[in-house]
Amino acid sequence: METSAFITFEGPDGAGKTSVLNALIEHYVVKLGDRLLSTREPGGNKISEAIRAIIMDTDNLEMDARTEALLFAAARRQHLMQTVRPALMAGKIVFSDRYVDSSIAYQGAGRQIGEVAVAEMNHFATEGLTPDLTIYFDIPSEVGLARIHQYRADQVNRLDNEALAFHQRVRHAFLQMVEAQPKRIVLVDANQPFDQVVIQTERVLAERFPTVFS
Numbered sequence: 001m002e003t004s005a006f007i008t009f010e011g012p013d014g015a016g017k018t019s020v021l022n023a024l025i026e027h028y029v030v031k032l033g034d035r036l037l038s039t040r041e042p043g044g045n046k047i048s049e050a051i052r053a054i055i056m057d058t059d060n061l062e063m064d065a066r067t068e069a070l071l072f073a074a075a076r077r078q079h080l081m082q083t084v085r086p087a088l089m090a091g092k093i094v095f096s097d098r099y100v101d102s103s104i105a106y107q108g109a110g111r112q113i114g115e116v117a118v119a120e121m122n123h124f125a126t127e128g129l130t131p132d133l134t135i136y137f138d139i140p141s142e143v144g145l146a147r148i149h150q151y152r153a154d155q156v157n158r159l160d161n162e163a164l165a166f167h168q169r170v171r172h173a174f175l176q177m178v179e180a181q182p183k184r185i186v187l188v189d190a191n192q193p194f195d196q197v198v199i200q201t202e203r204v205l206a207e208r209f210p211t212v213f214s
């Protein structure tokens with residue numbers, strides 16, 4: 001059977017992950033067909049999408065930070081069991097728009113409930129399943145937020161609404177993870193023209209998985 005790969009895409013809000021992922025899928029689907037599975041967190045199945053709706057609801061202002069972290073982890077667990085693991089077992093290439101690193105950055109650092117505690121809780125949820133590669137799209141918080149408010153104002157969610165300091169803590173935590181785990185996490189500068197971001201991402205994928213992506 002062909003080798004599977006679990007590749008996650010991370011970054012602050014407005015870094016361009018979703019747009020880059022769409023471009024990548026268009027590019028690779030010709031070669032990979034249904035061997036490529038692209039999915040996103042939180043969501044991807046009925047239960048996780050229902051949890052997502054509760055987390056993102058801008059009316060849920062009273063949500064406690066640990067409740068939020070537990071809900072993200074619960075949605076992640078269901079997504080892993082129902083979508084990601086079966087695909088990996090079938091030898092597929094799985095692209096996931098966000099995974100555990102987002103919880104460490106947003107809930108651990110952004111909400112300040114502790115990066116180690118969030119990592120441990122997610123270890124329980126995932127049984128330690130770690131991506132083969134993570135591409136981290138780096139963007140200054142001001143630039144990312146400006147993109148969202150300029151182009152996606154109709155889709156602003158409860159986390160987008162947080163103050164600048166929250167988003168700066170999130171970015172700082174991501175950068176620390178890149179430094180601590182350079183083999184797994186590769187940084188792509190997302191503060192450049194879109195086509196350049198896509199080209200650099202494709203280069204990283206081709207370097208790491210030459211038989212799949214080049």
Ligand SMILES: Nc1ncnc2c1ncn2[C@@H]1O[C@H](COP(=O)(O)OP(=O)(O)O)[C@@H](O)[C@H]1O
Pocket residue numbers: 011012013014015016017018019020147148151152190191192193194195197
């Ligand atoms: N490199 C880029 N330069 C300028 N605008 C961009 C770039 N990448 C994405 N955008 C725009 O920024 C907004 C947020 O992008 P999106 O892909 O939704 O980001 P994310 O999924 O990381 O939050 C979109 O309107 C998108 O068109």
Ligand SMILES: Cc1cn([C@H]2C[C@H](O)[C@@H](COP(=O)(O)OP(=O)(O)O)O2)c(=O)[nH]c1=O
Pocket residue numbers: 012013014018041042072097098099100102103104106107157159160
């Ligand atoms: C997966 C995950 C996402 N998030 C946040 C990041 C985003 O603000 C939001 C996901 O919303 P989404 O609209 O999917 O944003 P994006 O396109 O930027 O990924 O949830 C967490 O706080 N913790 C997590 O574990």
